[in-house]
Amino acid sequence: VSEPAGNFADQLLAAAKEKGAPVVVGIDPRYDLLPEEIVSQEHMSNAARVENTIDAVLAFCTKVIQLVAPYAAAVKLNSAFFEALYWDGIETYYSLVQEAAGNGLLVIGDVKRADIGTSSERYAAAHLADPSFETLDDVVAPDAVTVNPYLGSDGVTPFIEAAKTHGKGVFVLVRTSNESADQVQGLLTADGAPVYRKVGQLVQGWAQQPGLIGPCGYSAVGAVVAATDAQAAAELREVMPNCLFLVPGYGAQGGTAETVKPCFKADGTGSFITASRSVIYAFNDPEYNAFDTWEEAVEAAARKFNKEIAALVGG
Amino acid sequence: VSEPAGNFADQLLAAAKEKGAPVVVGIDPRYDLLPEEIVSQEHMSNAARVENTIDAVLAFCTKVIQLVAPYAAAVKLNSAFFEALYWDGIETYYSLVQEAAGNGLLVIGDVKRADIGTSSERYAAAHLADPSFETLDDVVAPDAVTVNPYLGSDGVTPFIEAAKTHGKGVFVLVRTSNESADQVQGLLTADGAPVYRKVGQLVQGWAQQPGLIGPCGYSAVGAVVAATDAQAAAELREVMPNCLFLVPGYGAQGGTAETVKPCFKADGTGSFITASRSVIYAFNDPEYNAFDTWEEAVEAAARKFNKEIAALVGG
Numbered sequence: 001v002s003e004p005a006g007n008f009a010d011q012l013l014a015a016a017k018e019k020g021a022p023v024v025v026g027i028d029p030r031y032d033l034l035p036e037e038i039v040s041q042e043h044m045s046n047a048a049r050v051e052n053t054i055d056a057v058l059a060f061c062t063k064v065i066q067l068v069a070p071y072a073a074a075v076k077l078n079s080a081f082f083e084a085l086y087w088d089g090i091e092t093y094y095s096l097v098q099e100a101a102g103n104g105l106l107v108i109g110d111v112k113r114a115d116i117g118t119s120s121e122r123y124a125a126a127h128l129a130d131p132s133f134e135t136l137d138d139v140v141a142p143d144a145v146t147v148n149p150y151l152g153s154d155g156v157t158p159f160i161e162a163a164k165t166h167g168k169g170v171f172v173l174v175r176t177s178n179e180s181a182d183q184v185q186g187l188l189t190a191d192g193a194p195v196y197r198k199v200g201q202l203v204q205g206w207a208q209q210p211g212l213i214g215p216c217g218y219s220a221v222g223a224v225v226a227a228t229d230a231q232a233a234a235e236l237r238e239v240m241p242n243c244l245f246l247v248p249g250y251g252a253q254g255g256t257a258e259t260v261k262p263c264f265k266a267d268g269t270g271s272f273i274t275a276s277r278s279v280i281y282a283f284n285d286p287e288y289n290a291f292d293t294w295e296e297a298v299e300a301a302a303r304k305f306n307k308e309i310a311a312l313v314g315g
Numbered sequence: 316v317s318e319p320a321g322n323f324a325d326q327l328l329a330a331a332k333e334k335g336a337p338v339v340v341g342i343d344p345r346y347d348l349l350p351e352e353i354v355s356q357e358h359m360s361n362a363a364r365v366e367n368t369i370d371a372v373l374a375f376c377t378k379v380i381q382l383v384a385p386y387a388a389a390v391k392l393n394s395a396f397f398e399a400l401y402w403d404g405i406e407t408y409y410s411l412v413q414e415a416a417g418n419g420l421l422v423i424g425d426v427k428r429a430d431i432g433t434s435s436e437r438y439a440a441a442h443l444a445d446p447s448f449e450t451l452d453d454v455v456a457p458d459a460v461t462v463n464p465y466l467g468s469d470g471v472t473p474f475i476e477a478a479k480t481h482g483k484g485v486f487v488l489v490r491t492s493n494e495s496a497d498q499v500q501g502l503l504t505a506d507g508a509p510v511y512r513k514v515g516q517l518v519q520g521w522a523q524q525p526g527l528i529g530p531c532g533y534s535a536v537g538a539v540v541a542a543t544d545a546q547a548a549a550e551l552r553e554v555m556p557n558c559l560f561l562v563p564g565y566g567a568q569g570g571t572a573e574t575v576k577p578c579f580k581a582d583g584t585g586s587f588i589t590a591s592r593s594v595i596y597a598f599n600d601p602e603y604n605a606f607d608t609w610e611e612a613v614e615a616a617a618r619k620f621n622k623e624i625a626a627l628v629g630g
Contacts (some may be wrong), residue, residue, distance in 0.1 A: 028434065050448040059476055086409065086451060091402040098511035110434075114463065115395055115427055116493040119343065133365040136401060146331035148429065150465045150488060152495030173465060178431040180467030187513055188505040195510060198502055 001239045007214030008144055008169030009222070009244055012272065015073035015106055021310035022269075024067045025107065025244065025302060026076040026276030027096070029057040033281045035294035054088050058095065062282050065100050067299045071306040074106035075143070076246075076274055098140045108246070109142035112173065114155035124158035128168045144169030146224055146246070149199050154208060163220040164211045170221050172203045174236060177226030177249040196232065200239040207242045218244050218270075221291040234262040237270060245271040251278025251305070268313035275305050322453040322529030323459055323484030324537070324559055327587065330388035330421055336625035337584075339423065339561065340383045341391040341591030344372040348596045350609035356596060369403050373410065375486035379595050380415050383616045386621040389421035391589055392457070413455045423561070424457035426489065429470035443483045459484030461539055461561070464514050469522060479526045487518045487537050489551060492541030493565040511547065512617070515554040522557045534561050542575040549577040552585060560586040566593025566620070572627045583628035590620050
């Protein structure tokens with residue numbers, strides 16, 4: 001069990017400085033996309049056996065974490081892919097949090113949780129606090145999580161409390177990158193502002209609570225903001241001056257250096273760009289055919305991603 | 316692995332008929348509230364050991380499920396309390412789904428998930444489909460889950476597909492019972508309707524998709540609607556004629572037979588009322604002091620809950 005390492009926003013910005021760019025690599029393990037070198041090994045070859053799938057996922061993700069560590073400030077572990085492997089999948093998730101921490105990476109648990117009262121407290125305990133059980137004292141919790149705002153502050157407060165107490169971070173979904181995002185997030189409210197802008201205002205309010213804004217000027221409470229709509233991203237950048245944005249969808253989902261630009265302030269700070277498939281499955285992309293091994297392809301894709309965002313925020 | 320048993324709404328209504336009332340008992344296991352008879356047993360007595368906590372939770376929940384089975388159409392397992400017990404807690408969760416099914420109860424997984432694309436598909440696979448792994452072929456998934464609407468249809472569709480394919484059910488959060496619910500759900504939109512009403516309209520649209528409405532006239536896609544605001548509940552009852560409501564907050568959260576009444580149609584159908592703490596921790600309530608054992612108190616509370624709602628919908 002490690003000691004709090006100060007404000008999460010400061011930790012994340014320091015990591016970006018060290019790695020050269022504000023980038024996050026998303027880890028979404030899908031057995032059907034894993035390298036042949038892994039799934040051809042006997043104890044990893046039978047997708048119908050959950051133990052084989054888990055061995056393959058663990059081997060792949062462990063290596064990916066080591067490969068991207070020099071280029072990423074953090075990794076984002078997507079809970080859905082581990083839950084689909086049942087309880088042993090959850091054990092694998094926590095193993096990978098530890099692996100990432102050991103490789104000098106911050107870890108964002110992409111869990112998108114929210115509930116109320118003691119339920120939300122239990123979610124925050126599970127996903128942000130190191131276990132209070134003595135028999136799990138070597139288990140490490142993620143440094144930050146994603147949460148859903150639909151229940152209002154009741155659903156988010158226990159996570160924010162964990163951020164205050166344990167130096168952890170929270171990214172509240174404000175505007176997502178999917179096609180149907182506007183069905184709820186884009187509803188126009190009575191004063192003309194869409195719901196996502198109102199949610200952004202709420203998040204900025206939570207972010208400004210005492211004990212959350214670090215010396216860097218950013219809060220441990222940030223926001224998930226898609227870059228699919230440049231105008232909305234620019235608008236939200238103004239609404240939430242103290243929030244770091246976690247920006248999904250770079251690469252495979254169609255985001256480019258140009259589309260993510262409005263998520264940054266003029267000084268080049270304010271956002272962390274996430275790429276998942278375009279980095280971790282680079283070996284399946286013809287662009288990386290020239291590499292001899294899947295590991296080299298992943299490393300090259302991580303380096304390229306880092307350089308693209310570094311160029312964007314540096315210039 | 317069991318065969319689909321027809322439309323989920325029909326299954327749930329048939330269960331209510333059999334048990335005499337449309338009631339659901341919520342299972343939120345908290346070690347600090349468990350009966351002395353359980354936590355005093357040696358292998359369950361040390362809360363600092365996760366194994367002890369899990370043994371106690373499993374023993375308690377197994378017994379509660381057996382006690383409430385004659386009085387409840389379904390049990391609702393709250394994922395947060397199991398996630399807080401890490402991977403062995405998740406194994407316990409699936410064990411209890413099986414225990415409940417074996418006791419003739421339908422099971423609602425209160426997971427409040429939502430994500431996009433393959434992530435949402437993975438959540439739906441984990442929480443609604445029986446495992447596709449041959450080594451987990453005795454594992455049974457819940458009959459229905461709760462989901463969050465903030466991402467729009469992309470976040471919900473994989474769950475709805477599972478409902479169509481496997482005879483499962485989905486309850487979309489529309490209006491929650493907590494104090495801050497209106498921060499997002501209560502925002503007034505440009506045409507004067509609050510966000511929750513717009514979400515209710517979306518849910519009714521999803522509920523009407525082909526293959527979801529059963530002979531009973533209700534859809535496998537329902538809604539979570541709190542009864543804390545009678546006018547809103549009545550309004551939502553009209554907006555979603557094909558949706559069964561899962562109504563939280565009866566008992567410990569302050570809901571009474573009167574406050575939940577607007578959630579029902581004139582014919583007494585349309586809602587399932589949930590009570591958690593007031594039933595499963597009845598032995599901690601002075602009202603049940605006269606009973607010799609905690610089991611008798613829980614059974615009495617379940618019977619009373621059933622009778623109260625039966626009287627409400629019958630008259």
